[in-house]
Amino acid sequence: MIKLENISKIYPPKLHALEDASLSISQGEFIAIMGKSGSGKSTLMNIIGFLDKPTTGHMTFLSQDVKALTQTELANLRLREIGFVFQNFNLLPRLNAWRNVALPMAYAKLPRQKRKENAFQLSTARASRLN
């Protein structure tokens, strides 16, 4: 499903964050990437989530060559297939809690009422698991 072949990432002028990384993840597989601070985990996650581009190497996502996709195609693929839980949350301060949860559903063009319903359902499902 996700395939990285000989991926390198150099932050200019010459910091080699990733060197020749190859990795293959199948559908349904659960993977943890471990390594000491500064070993390139975030760089790798950014590349897997199309937030950054590798300097060299080849990546396929759902059998598509990532390099051949436009920014819009990547944004749509990210919207439909990728979820992020950021270390620093990345919440938008101008939106309240449910609007933050519902934002991707707006890009996915769900009607407002449905977005709100889903967001509240997600938060109550989570709250009842915590109780």
Ligand SMILES: Nc1ncnc2c1ncn2[C@@H]1O[C@H](COP(=O)(O)OP(=O)(O)O)[C@@H](O)[C@H]1O
């Ligand atoms: N935007 C950047 N510009 C320059 N160097 C960076 C940038 N992001 C990360 N680095 C460097 O790349 C290396 C790998 O960082 P990172 O991927 O954040 O590692 P980890 O997430 O495993 O701690 C580190 O040496 C870090 O300082």
Ligand SMILES: [Mg+2]
């Ligand atoms: Mg990191």
